[in-house]
Amino acid sequence: MTALEFDRVSRQFTAPDGREYRALDDISFTVPAGAFVAVVGPSGCGKSTLLNLAAGLLLPSAGVVRGQDGTLTGLNRHATYMFQQDALLPWKTARDNVALGLILAGASRADARAHADRWLARVGLAAFGSHYPSQLSGGMRKRAAMAQHWIIDRSLLLMDEPFSALDVHTRLSMEGELLALWESADASGAAKKTVVFVTHDLEEAIALADEVVVLSAGPAARVVARHPVPLGRPRDLMELRTAPAFVDLHRALWVVLREEVKRSQRAAEPTRG
Amino acid sequence: MAEGDRAAPVAARGVRRSTIAIWQVAVGVSALALWETLVSARLLDPFFVSQPTEIARRVAAWSGDGTIWLHLATTLEESLLGLLIGSALGIALGFWFGRSPALAMVFDPYIKMLNAVPRIVLAPLFLLWFGLGIWSKVALAVTLVFFIMFFSTYQGVRDADRVLIDNVRMLGASQRQLVRHVLVPSALTWIFSSLQASLGFAMVGAVVGEYLGSTRGLGYVISQAEGTFDTTGVFAGMTVLAIVVVLISAAVSRLERWLLAWKQ
Numbered sequence: 157m158t159a160l161e162f163d164r165v166s167r168q169f170t171a172p173d174g175r176e177y178r179a180l181d182d183i184s185f186t187v188p189a190g191a192f193v194a195v196v197g198p199s200g201c202g203k204s205t206l207l208n209l210a211a212g213l214l215l216p217s218a219g220v221v222r223g224q225d226g227t228l229t230g231l232n233r234h235a236t237y238m239f240q241q242d243a244l245l246p247w248k249t250a251r252d253n254v255a256l257g258l259i260l261a262g263a264s265r266a267d268a269r270a271h272a273d274r275w276l277a278r279v280g281l282a283a284f285g286s287h288y289p290s291q292l293s294g295g296m297r298k299r300a301a302m303a304q305h306w307i308i309d310r311s312l313l314l315m316d317e318p319f320s321a322l323d324v325h326t327r328l329s330m331e332g333e334l335l336a337l338w339e340s341a342d343a344s345g346a347a348k349k350t351v352v353f354v355t356h357d358l359e360e361a362i363a364l365a366d367e368v369v370v371l372s373a374g375p376a377a378r379v380v381a382r383h384p385v386p387l388g389r390p391r392d393l394m395e396l397r398t399a400p401a402f403v404d405l406h407r408a409l410w411v412v413l414r415e416e417v418k419r420s421q422r423a424a425e426p427t428r429g
Numbered sequence: 430m431a432e433g434d435r436a437a438p439v440a441a442r443g444v445r446r447s448t449i450a451i452w453q454v455a456v457g458v459s460a461l462a463l464w465e466t467l468v469s470a471r472l473l474d475p476f477f478v479s480q481p482t483e484i485a486r487r488v489a490a491w492s493g494d495g496t497i498w499l500h501l502a503t504t505l506e507e508s509l510l511g512l513l514i515g516s517a518l519g520i521a522l523g524f525w526f527g528r529s530p531a532l533a534m535v536f537d538p539y540i541k542m543l544n545a546v547p548r549i550v551l552a553p554l555f556l557l558w559f560g561l562g563i564w565s566k567v568a569l570a571v572t573l574v575f576f577i578m579f580f581s582t583y584q585g586v587r588d589a590d591r592v593l594i595d596n597v598r599m600l601g602a603s604q605r606q607l608v609r610h611v612l613v614p615s616a617l618t619w620i621f622s623s624l625q626a627s628l629g630f631a632m633v634g635a636v637v638g639e640y641l642g643s644t645r646g647l648g649y650v651i652s653q654a655e656g657t658f659d660t661t662g663v664f665a666g667m668t669v670l671a672i673v674v675v676l677i678s679a680a681v682s683r684l685e686r687w688l689l690a691w692k693q
Binding site: 211213231233235236237242243245246249256257260288289290304308 | 593595601602617
Protein backbone atom coordinates (compact mmCIF):
# COMPACT_ATOMS: atom_id res chain seq x y z
CA MET A 157 0.00 0.00 0.00
CA THR A 158 1.18 3.52 -0.75
CA ALA A 159 1.07 6.08 2.05
CA LEU A 160 2.23 9.04 -0.01
CA GLU A 161 2.81 9.65 -3.68
CA PHE A 162 4.32 12.58 -5.54
CA ASP A 163 3.22 12.43 -9.16
CA ARG A 164 5.11 14.88 -11.42
CA VAL A 165 4.85 17.59 -8.78
CA SER A 166 6.15 21.12 -9.38
CA ARG A 167 5.78 24.09 -7.13
CA GLN A 168 6.40 27.74 -7.99
CA PHE A 169 6.53 30.81 -5.76
CA THR A 170 6.22 34.43 -6.70
CA ALA A 171 9.21 36.33 -5.35
CA PRO A 172 8.68 39.81 -3.84
CA ASP A 173 10.05 41.35 -7.07
CA GLY A 174 7.29 39.61 -9.04
CA ARG A 175 9.50 36.97 -10.64
CA GLU A 176 8.45 33.35 -10.58
CA TYR A 177 10.69 31.06 -8.59
CA ARG A 178 10.42 27.34 -9.20
CA ALA A 179 11.34 25.43 -6.04
CA LEU A 180 10.48 21.89 -7.10
CA ASP A 181 10.43 20.55 -10.63
CA ASP A 182 8.70 17.38 -11.76
CA ILE A 183 9.15 15.34 -8.57
CA SER A 184 7.86 11.79 -8.63
CA PHE A 185 8.29 9.14 -5.98
CA THR A 186 6.16 6.96 -3.75
CA VAL A 187 6.44 6.14 -0.08
CA PRO A 188 5.10 2.69 0.84
CA ALA A 189 3.02 2.46 4.01
CA GLY A 190 5.15 1.67 7.05
CA ALA A 191 8.40 2.76 5.40
CA PHE A 192 10.96 5.19 6.76
CA VAL A 193 12.09 7.40 3.88
CA ALA A 194 14.76 10.07 4.26
CA VAL A 195 15.02 12.98 1.82
CA VAL A 196 18.44 14.62 1.58
CA GLY A 197 19.62 17.55 -0.45
CA PRO A 198 21.72 20.70 -0.16
CA SER A 199 20.23 23.54 1.84
CA GLY A 200 17.71 25.64 -0.05
CA CYS A 201 16.74 22.79 -2.38
CA GLY A 202 13.06 22.84 -1.44
CA LYS A 203 13.01 19.98 1.07
CA SER A 204 10.65 21.88 3.38
CA THR A 205 8.42 22.72 0.41
CA LEU A 206 8.22 18.99 -0.31
CA LEU A 207 7.00 18.31 3.23
CA ASN A 208 4.57 21.23 3.17
CA LEU A 209 3.07 19.67 0.04
CA ALA A 210 2.83 16.27 1.74
CA ALA A 211 1.15 17.93 4.73
CA GLY A 212 -1.30 19.76 2.48
CA LEU A 213 -0.16 23.12 3.88
CA LEU A 214 0.81 23.96 0.28
CA LEU A 215 -0.79 22.79 -2.94
CA PRO A 216 1.30 21.90 -6.00
CA SER A 217 1.50 24.28 -8.98
CA ALA A 218 1.48 21.26 -11.26
CA GLY A 219 1.11 17.53 -10.69
CA VAL A 220 -0.62 15.69 -7.90
CA VAL A 221 0.21 14.73 -4.33
CA ARG A 222 -1.71 11.66 -3.20
CA GLY A 223 -2.25 10.71 0.39
CA GLN A 224 -3.90 7.66 1.85
CA ASP A 225 -7.35 8.83 0.66
CA GLY A 226 -6.27 10.00 -2.78
CA THR A 227 -5.40 13.44 -4.13
CA LEU A 228 -4.71 16.05 -1.47
CA THR A 229 -6.74 19.22 -1.82
CA GLY A 230 -6.28 20.49 1.72
CA LEU A 231 -4.62 19.44 4.95
CA ASN A 232 -3.51 15.83 5.02
CA ARG A 233 -5.61 14.42 7.85
CA HIS A 234 -3.49 11.29 8.15
CA ALA A 235 -0.30 13.23 8.65
CA THR A 236 1.40 14.98 11.49
CA TYR A 237 4.33 17.29 10.99
CA MET A 238 7.32 17.97 13.20
CA PHE A 239 8.86 21.27 12.22
CA GLN A 240 12.49 22.25 12.24
CA GLN A 241 11.75 25.17 14.56
CA ASP A 242 10.33 24.82 18.04
CA ALA A 243 6.58 24.67 17.63
CA LEU A 244 5.46 24.00 21.19
CA LEU A 245 3.05 26.68 22.38
CA PRO A 246 5.11 28.78 24.80
CA TRP A 247 2.08 29.57 26.98
CA LYS A 248 1.21 25.93 27.65
CA THR A 249 3.09 23.56 29.94
CA ALA A 250 4.81 20.49 28.48
CA ARG A 251 1.85 18.39 29.66
CA ASP A 252 -0.75 20.65 28.01
CA ASN A 253 1.32 20.86 24.84
CA VAL A 254 1.45 17.08 24.56
CA ALA A 255 -2.27 16.84 25.40
CA LEU A 256 -3.20 19.50 22.84
CA GLY A 257 -3.96 17.19 19.91
CA LEU A 258 -6.33 15.12 22.04
CA ILE A 259 -8.08 18.22 23.41
CA LEU A 260 -8.52 19.55 19.86
CA ALA A 261 -10.12 16.23 18.93
CA GLY A 262 -12.62 16.65 21.76
CA ALA A 263 -11.12 14.56 24.58
CA SER A 264 -11.84 15.68 28.14
CA ARG A 265 -9.08 17.65 29.84
CA ALA A 266 -8.54 14.99 32.51
CA ASP A 267 -8.28 12.12 29.99
CA ALA A 268 -6.00 14.09 27.71
CA ARG A 269 -3.69 15.04 30.58
CA ALA A 270 -3.50 11.49 31.90
CA HIS A 271 -2.64 10.22 28.42
CA ALA A 272 -0.11 13.05 28.00
CA ASP A 273 1.58 12.06 31.26
CA ARG A 274 2.07 8.53 29.96
CA TRP A 275 3.66 9.94 26.81
CA LEU A 276 5.85 12.34 28.77
CA ALA A 277 7.11 9.33 30.73
CA ARG A 278 7.81 7.46 27.49
CA VAL A 279 10.04 10.25 26.20
CA GLY A 280 11.76 10.67 29.57
CA LEU A 281 10.04 13.87 30.66
CA ALA A 282 7.89 12.46 33.48
CA ALA A 283 9.22 15.06 35.93
CA PHE A 284 8.78 18.01 33.59
CA GLY A 285 5.06 18.01 32.83
CA SER A 286 4.48 21.32 34.59
CA HIS A 287 7.42 23.10 32.97
CA TYR A 288 6.88 25.67 30.26
CA PRO A 289 8.89 25.23 27.03
CA SER A 290 11.14 28.16 27.97
CA GLN A 291 12.18 26.18 31.07
CA LEU A 292 13.22 23.09 29.06
CA SER A 293 16.47 22.44 27.22
CA GLY A 294 16.51 22.16 23.42
CA GLY A 295 16.61 18.35 23.58
CA MET A 296 13.74 18.25 26.05
CA ARG A 297 11.64 20.48 23.81
CA LYS A 298 12.24 18.06 20.92
CA ARG A 299 11.17 15.13 23.10
CA ALA A 300 8.01 16.98 24.08
CA ALA A 301 7.36 17.79 20.41
CA MET A 302 7.78 14.10 19.49
CA ALA A 303 5.28 13.13 22.17
CA GLN A 304 2.93 15.89 20.98
CA HIS A 305 2.88 14.35 17.50
CA TRP A 306 2.99 10.65 18.35
CA ILE A 307 0.13 10.93 20.84
CA ILE A 308 -2.42 11.71 18.12
CA ASP A 309 -1.48 8.49 16.36
CA ARG A 310 -1.56 9.51 12.70
CA SER A 311 -0.25 7.03 10.17
CA LEU A 312 2.14 9.44 8.42
CA LEU A 313 4.83 11.35 10.28
CA LEU A 314 6.55 14.20 8.45
CA MET A 315 9.77 15.48 10.00
CA ASP A 316 11.67 18.53 8.79
CA GLU A 317 15.27 18.44 10.06
CA PRO A 318 13.84 18.03 13.54
CA PHE A 319 17.18 17.51 15.28
CA SER A 320 19.40 19.88 13.29
CA ALA A 321 19.55 22.47 16.07
CA LEU A 322 20.78 19.96 18.67
CA ASP A 323 24.36 19.16 19.67
CA VAL A 324 25.83 15.93 18.28
CA HIS A 325 25.28 13.75 21.36
CA THR A 326 21.74 14.92 22.09
CA ARG A 327 21.02 14.41 18.44
CA LEU A 328 22.25 10.84 18.47
CA SER A 329 20.10 10.00 21.46
CA MET A 330 17.04 11.65 19.88
CA GLU A 331 17.57 9.66 16.68
CA GLY A 332 17.76 6.50 18.79
CA GLU A 333 14.53 7.36 20.55
CA LEU A 334 12.79 8.11 17.28
CA LEU A 335 13.78 4.68 15.89
CA ALA A 336 12.75 2.98 19.13
CA LEU A 337 9.32 4.62 18.99
CA TRP A 338 8.90 3.77 15.35
CA GLU A 339 10.04 0.15 15.74
CA SER A 340 7.96 -0.37 18.91
CA ALA A 341 4.78 -0.18 16.82
CA ASP A 342 5.71 -3.66 15.56
CA ALA A 343 5.94 -5.14 19.02
CA SER A 344 2.57 -3.73 20.09
CA GLY A 345 0.92 -5.18 16.99
CA ALA A 346 -0.15 -1.74 15.74
CA ALA A 347 0.48 -0.80 12.13
CA LYS A 348 3.88 0.77 11.64
CA LYS A 349 3.86 4.49 10.93
CA THR A 350 5.19 5.88 7.69
CA VAL A 351 7.95 8.43 8.23
CA VAL A 352 9.24 11.00 5.75
CA PHE A 353 12.33 12.52 7.28
CA VAL A 354 14.00 15.52 5.66
CA THR A 355 17.62 16.28 6.48
CA HIS A 356 20.74 17.78 4.92
CA ASP A 357 22.87 15.21 6.74
CA LEU A 358 23.52 12.11 4.62
CA GLU A 359 24.77 10.08 7.60
CA GLU A 360 21.58 10.76 9.53
CA ALA A 361 19.51 9.81 6.49
CA ILE A 362 21.26 6.46 5.99
CA ALA A 363 21.32 5.64 9.71
CA LEU A 364 17.57 6.09 10.10
CA ALA A 365 15.88 5.25 6.82
CA ASP A 366 14.83 2.28 4.69
CA GLU A 367 15.30 4.38 1.59
CA VAL A 368 17.20 7.58 0.83
CA VAL A 369 15.95 10.06 -1.78
CA VAL A 370 18.49 12.66 -2.96
CA LEU A 371 17.25 15.99 -4.31
CA SER A 372 19.28 18.22 -6.60
CA ALA A 373 20.33 21.77 -5.72
CA GLY A 374 17.58 24.37 -6.12
CA PRO A 375 16.00 26.16 -7.83
CA ALA A 376 13.90 23.63 -9.73
CA ALA A 377 15.06 20.73 -7.57
CA ARG A 378 14.55 17.22 -8.96
CA VAL A 379 15.05 13.72 -7.60
CA VAL A 380 18.59 12.74 -8.65
CA ALA A 381 18.94 9.43 -6.80
CA ARG A 382 16.92 6.91 -4.83
CA HIS A 383 18.60 4.17 -2.91
CA PRO A 384 17.34 1.46 -0.55
CA VAL A 385 19.36 1.13 2.67
CA PRO A 386 20.59 -2.49 3.04
CA LEU A 387 20.83 -2.40 6.85
CA GLY A 388 18.79 -4.60 9.18
CA ARG A 389 16.66 -3.57 12.12
CA PRO A 390 16.70 -2.84 14.96
CA ARG A 391 19.76 -0.69 14.39
CA ASP A 392 22.42 0.26 16.88
CA LEU A 393 23.13 3.87 15.97
CA MET A 394 26.30 3.91 18.08
CA GLU A 395 27.92 1.12 16.04
CA LEU A 396 26.20 1.53 12.70
CA ARG A 397 28.38 4.24 11.24
CA THR A 398 31.41 1.96 10.95
CA ALA A 399 29.52 -0.99 9.39
CA PRO A 400 30.80 -1.78 5.84
CA ALA A 401 27.31 -1.60 4.28
CA PHE A 402 26.83 1.87 5.82
CA VAL A 403 30.21 3.10 4.63
CA ASP A 404 29.67 1.77 1.08
CA LEU A 405 26.25 3.36 0.72
CA HIS A 406 27.49 6.61 2.19
CA ARG A 407 30.34 6.71 -0.35
CA ALA A 408 28.00 5.93 -3.26
CA LEU A 409 25.42 8.55 -2.31
CA TRP A 410 27.97 11.18 -1.32
CA VAL A 411 29.32 11.17 -4.87
CA VAL A 412 25.87 12.27 -6.04
CA LEU A 413 25.13 14.64 -3.18
CA ARG A 414 28.58 16.27 -3.32
CA GLU A 415 27.94 17.57 -6.85
CA GLU A 416 24.62 19.05 -5.78
CA VAL A 417 26.15 20.71 -2.72
CA LYS A 418 28.83 22.24 -4.98
CA ARG A 419 26.17 23.50 -7.38
CA SER A 420 24.14 25.04 -4.59
CA GLN A 421 27.26 26.77 -3.25
CA ARG A 422 28.06 28.16 -6.70
CA ALA A 423 24.49 29.39 -7.01
CA ALA A 424 24.70 31.10 -3.62
CA GLU A 425 27.91 32.97 -4.51
CA PRO A 426 27.43 36.54 -5.71
CA THR A 427 27.87 36.75 -9.48
CA ARG A 428 31.00 38.59 -10.48
CA GLY A 429 31.65 40.54 -13.70
CA MET B 430 17.70 25.61 33.27
CA ALA B 431 15.29 22.91 34.21
CA GLU B 432 17.01 22.54 37.56
CA GLY B 433 15.25 25.66 38.80
CA ASP B 434 18.09 26.63 41.12
CA ARG B 435 17.04 30.23 41.49
CA ALA B 436 19.14 32.29 43.89
CA ALA B 437 17.89 35.28 45.87
CA PRO B 438 15.73 37.63 43.75
CA VAL B 439 18.18 39.35 41.44
CA ALA B 440 17.49 42.15 38.99
CA ALA B 441 19.64 43.20 36.06
CA ARG B 442 23.41 42.76 36.36
CA GLY B 443 23.30 40.96 39.67
CA VAL B 444 22.04 43.87 41.81
CA ARG B 445 19.76 42.61 44.58
CA ARG B 446 16.15 43.77 44.56
CA SER B 447 16.41 44.89 48.18
CA THR B 448 19.42 47.10 47.34
CA ILE B 449 17.43 48.69 44.53
CA ALA B 450 14.49 49.35 46.85
CA ILE B 451 16.78 51.07 49.36
CA TRP B 452 18.16 53.32 46.64
CA GLN B 453 14.69 54.08 45.31
CA VAL B 454 13.62 55.32 48.75
CA ALA B 455 16.87 57.22 49.17
CA VAL B 456 16.42 59.10 45.89
CA GLY B 457 12.85 60.10 46.79
CA VAL B 458 13.69 61.16 50.33
CA SER B 459 16.70 63.24 49.33
CA ALA B 460 14.77 65.01 46.54
CA LEU B 461 12.01 65.92 49.01
CA ALA B 462 14.55 66.96 51.65
CA LEU B 463 16.33 69.21 49.16
CA TRP B 464 13.03 70.80 48.12
CA GLU B 465 12.01 71.33 51.76
CA THR B 466 15.39 72.84 52.71
CA LEU B 467 15.53 75.18 49.71
CA VAL B 468 12.08 76.53 50.56
CA SER B 469 12.80 76.79 54.32
CA ALA B 470 16.01 78.68 53.53
CA ARG B 471 13.91 81.01 51.35
CA LEU B 472 16.01 80.16 48.29
CA LEU B 473 12.73 79.15 46.63
CA ASP B 474 9.45 81.00 47.08
CA PRO B 475 6.71 78.75 48.54
CA PHE B 476 4.14 80.79 46.61
CA PHE B 477 5.44 79.22 43.41
CA VAL B 478 6.60 75.77 44.49
CA SER B 479 4.89 75.16 47.87
CA GLN B 480 6.70 72.82 50.28
CA PRO B 481 6.61 69.02 50.86
CA THR B 482 5.43 69.31 54.48
CA GLU B 483 2.66 71.73 53.47
CA ILE B 484 1.56 69.38 50.68
CA ALA B 485 1.56 66.39 53.03
CA ARG B 486 -0.51 68.38 55.54
CA ARG B 487 -3.01 69.26 52.79
CA VAL B 488 -3.31 65.65 51.61
CA ALA B 489 -3.86 64.56 55.21
CA ALA B 490 -6.50 67.25 55.71
CA TRP B 491 -8.33 66.20 52.55
CA SER B 492 -8.39 62.56 53.49
CA GLY B 493 -9.27 63.51 57.08
CA ASP B 494 -12.40 65.48 56.19
CA GLY B 495 -13.23 63.11 53.35
CA THR B 496 -13.47 65.70 50.54
CA ILE B 497 -10.86 63.95 48.43
CA TRP B 498 -12.63 60.58 48.25
CA LEU B 499 -15.51 61.78 46.09
CA HIS B 500 -13.05 63.37 43.65
CA LEU B 501 -10.78 60.36 43.63
CA ALA B 502 -13.70 57.98 43.12
CA THR B 503 -14.95 60.09 40.20
CA THR B 504 -11.55 60.09 38.49
CA LEU B 505 -11.11 56.36 39.04
CA GLU B 506 -14.59 55.63 37.72
CA GLU B 507 -13.96 57.63 34.56
CA SER B 508 -10.51 56.06 34.05
CA LEU B 509 -11.72 52.51 34.52
CA LEU B 510 -14.72 53.01 32.24
CA GLY B 511 -12.41 54.57 29.67
CA LEU B 512 -9.97 51.69 30.03
CA LEU B 513 -12.68 49.05 29.73
CA ILE B 514 -14.52 50.57 26.77
CA GLY B 515 -11.32 51.62 24.99
CA SER B 516 -9.74 48.18 25.47
CA ALA B 517 -12.86 46.33 24.36
CA LEU B 518 -13.14 48.39 21.17
CA GLY B 519 -9.39 48.32 20.49
CA ILE B 520 -9.02 44.58 21.05
CA ALA B 521 -12.12 43.72 19.01
CA LEU B 522 -11.12 45.89 16.06
CA GLY B 523 -7.46 44.84 16.34
CA PHE B 524 -8.47 41.21 16.13
CA TRP B 525 -10.79 41.78 13.23
CA PHE B 526 -8.22 43.74 11.22
CA GLY B 527 -5.47 41.31 12.15
CA ARG B 528 -7.48 38.46 10.67
CA SER B 529 -8.43 40.29 7.45
CA PRO B 530 -5.40 42.07 5.97
CA ALA B 531 -7.41 43.59 3.10
CA LEU B 532 -9.67 45.42 5.54
CA ALA B 533 -6.63 46.59 7.49
CA MET B 534 -5.05 47.99 4.33
CA VAL B 535 -8.19 49.92 3.39
CA PHE B 536 -8.54 51.53 6.81
CA ASP B 537 -4.83 52.01 7.49
CA PRO B 538 -4.57 55.71 6.44
CA TYR B 539 -7.72 56.62 8.37
CA ILE B 540 -6.56 54.93 11.55
CA LYS B 541 -3.25 56.77 11.27
CA MET B 542 -5.02 60.09 10.65
CA LEU B 543 -7.30 59.67 13.65
CA ASN B 544 -4.39 58.61 15.84
CA ALA B 545 -2.51 61.78 14.85
CA VAL B 546 -5.26 64.06 16.23
CA PRO B 547 -4.10 65.61 19.53
CA ARG B 548 -6.75 64.38 21.98
CA ILE B 549 -6.82 67.61 23.92
CA VAL B 550 -8.47 69.43 21.02
CA LEU B 551 -11.28 66.89 21.20
CA ALA B 552 -12.06 67.67 24.84
CA PRO B 553 -14.25 70.74 24.15
CA LEU B 554 -16.13 68.76 21.49
CA PHE B 555 -16.77 65.93 23.92
CA LEU B 556 -18.01 68.44 26.50
CA LEU B 557 -20.43 69.67 23.88
CA TRP B 558 -21.54 66.19 22.87
CA PHE B 559 -21.60 64.37 26.19
CA GLY B 560 -22.07 67.19 28.73
CA LEU B 561 -20.23 68.13 31.91
CA GLY B 562 -20.72 64.73 33.58
CA ILE B 563 -18.43 61.71 33.54
CA TRP B 564 -19.12 60.61 29.96
CA SER B 565 -17.18 63.41 28.27
CA LYS B 566 -14.14 62.33 30.35
CA VAL B 567 -14.72 58.67 29.61
CA ALA B 568 -14.84 59.50 25.90
CA LEU B 569 -11.49 61.29 26.11
CA ALA B 570 -9.93 58.34 27.94
CA VAL B 571 -11.39 55.97 25.32
CA THR B 572 -9.76 57.85 22.44
CA LEU B 573 -6.39 57.45 24.14
CA VAL B 574 -6.72 53.82 25.23
CA PHE B 575 -8.35 52.61 22.03
CA PHE B 576 -5.34 53.23 19.78
CA ILE B 577 -2.80 51.66 22.13
CA MET B 578 -4.91 48.53 22.47
CA PHE B 579 -5.82 48.46 18.79
CA PHE B 580 -2.20 48.58 17.62
CA SER B 581 -1.02 46.01 20.20
CA THR B 582 -3.75 43.52 19.38
CA TYR B 583 -3.34 43.99 15.64
CA GLN B 584 0.39 43.44 15.97
CA GLY B 585 -0.13 40.45 18.25
CA VAL B 586 -2.51 38.71 15.88
CA ARG B 587 -0.42 39.43 12.80
CA ASP B 588 2.85 38.44 14.42
CA ALA B 589 1.52 35.12 15.69
CA ASP B 590 4.24 32.68 14.73
CA ARG B 591 3.52 30.94 11.40
CA VAL B 592 5.10 27.72 12.64
CA LEU B 593 2.91 27.65 15.77
CA ILE B 594 -0.17 28.12 13.59
CA ASP B 595 0.84 25.39 11.12
CA ASN B 596 1.77 23.03 13.92
CA VAL B 597 -1.59 23.44 15.67
CA ARG B 598 -3.41 23.06 12.36
CA MET B 599 -1.58 19.80 11.72
CA LEU B 600 -2.59 18.64 15.20
CA GLY B 601 -6.19 19.02 14.03
CA ALA B 602 -7.28 22.50 15.14
CA SER B 603 -10.38 24.08 13.62
CA GLN B 604 -10.42 27.81 12.88
CA ARG B 605 -12.07 28.48 16.23
CA GLN B 606 -9.58 26.34 18.11
CA LEU B 607 -6.76 28.09 16.29
CA VAL B 608 -8.03 31.45 17.54
CA ARG B 609 -8.44 30.14 21.07
CA HIS B 610 -5.19 28.23 21.48
CA VAL B 611 -2.80 30.34 19.40
CA LEU B 612 -4.06 33.76 18.30
CA VAL B 613 -5.63 34.92 21.56
CA PRO B 614 -2.70 33.90 23.79
CA SER B 615 -0.27 35.38 21.28
CA ALA B 616 -2.17 38.68 21.24
CA LEU B 617 -2.56 38.62 25.03
CA THR B 618 1.15 39.02 25.55
CA TRP B 619 1.03 42.21 23.48
CA ILE B 620 -2.15 43.40 25.14
CA PHE B 621 -0.75 42.94 28.62
CA SER B 622 2.50 44.63 27.82
CA SER B 623 0.48 47.70 26.82
CA LEU B 624 -1.91 47.55 29.78
CA GLN B 625 0.36 49.70 31.95
CA ALA B 626 0.55 52.37 29.29
CA SER B 627 -3.20 52.17 28.65
CA LEU B 628 -3.97 52.62 32.32
CA GLY B 629 -1.75 55.70 32.54
CA PHE B 630 -3.37 57.19 29.45
CA ALA B 631 -6.87 56.46 30.78
CA MET B 632 -6.03 58.48 33.90
CA VAL B 633 -4.56 61.28 31.76
CA GLY B 634 -7.74 61.38 29.67
CA ALA B 635 -9.97 61.53 32.73
CA VAL B 636 -7.95 64.20 34.53
CA VAL B 637 -7.52 66.41 31.45
CA GLY B 638 -11.26 66.14 30.79
CA GLU B 639 -12.03 67.17 34.35
CA TYR B 640 -9.52 69.96 34.19
CA LEU B 641 -11.22 71.51 31.18
CA GLY B 642 -14.74 71.41 32.53
CA SER B 643 -16.36 69.48 35.35
CA THR B 644 -17.68 69.73 38.89
CA ARG B 645 -15.89 66.72 40.40
CA GLY B 646 -12.64 64.74 40.14
CA LEU B 647 -8.95 65.28 40.75
CA GLY B 648 -8.61 67.35 37.57
CA TYR B 649 -11.34 69.64 38.93
CA VAL B 650 -9.51 69.90 42.31
CA ILE B 651 -6.29 70.87 40.58
CA SER B 652 -7.93 73.38 38.29
CA GLN B 653 -9.78 75.00 41.25
CA ALA B 654 -6.52 75.30 43.18
CA GLU B 655 -4.82 76.86 40.16
CA GLY B 656 -7.67 79.34 39.84
CA THR B 657 -6.84 80.70 43.30
CA PHE B 658 -3.03 80.46 42.94
CA ASP B 659 -3.09 77.75 45.61
CA THR B 660 0.12 75.92 44.61
CA THR B 661 -0.09 73.65 47.63
CA GLY B 662 -3.50 72.49 46.44
CA VAL B 663 -2.14 71.84 42.92
CA PHE B 664 0.77 69.78 44.24
CA ALA B 665 -1.48 67.95 46.70
CA GLY B 666 -3.82 66.99 43.84
CA MET B 667 -0.88 65.75 41.78
CA THR B 668 0.45 63.80 44.77
CA VAL B 669 -2.83 61.97 45.26
CA LEU B 670 -2.92 61.18 41.54
CA ALA B 671 0.67 59.91 41.57
CA ILE B 672 0.12 57.67 44.61
CA VAL B 673 -2.97 56.13 43.06
CA VAL B 674 -1.21 55.48 39.73
CA VAL B 675 1.74 53.81 41.48
CA LEU B 676 -0.58 51.56 43.50
CA ILE B 677 -2.62 50.53 40.46
CA SER B 678 0.52 49.90 38.38
CA ALA B 679 1.86 47.60 41.06
CA ALA B 680 -1.41 45.65 40.99
CA VAL B 681 -1.29 45.42 37.18
CA SER B 682 2.34 44.21 37.27
CA ARG B 683 1.35 41.50 39.69
CA LEU B 684 -1.56 40.44 37.47
CA GLU B 685 0.74 40.48 34.43
CA ARG B 686 3.37 38.32 36.15
CA TRP B 687 0.70 35.82 37.09
CA LEU B 688 -0.92 35.66 33.64
CA LEU B 689 2.35 35.59 31.71
CA ALA B 690 4.07 33.12 34.05
CA TRP B 691 5.22 31.08 31.04
CA LYS B 692 7.51 33.88 29.88
CA GLN B 693 10.02 33.62 32.75
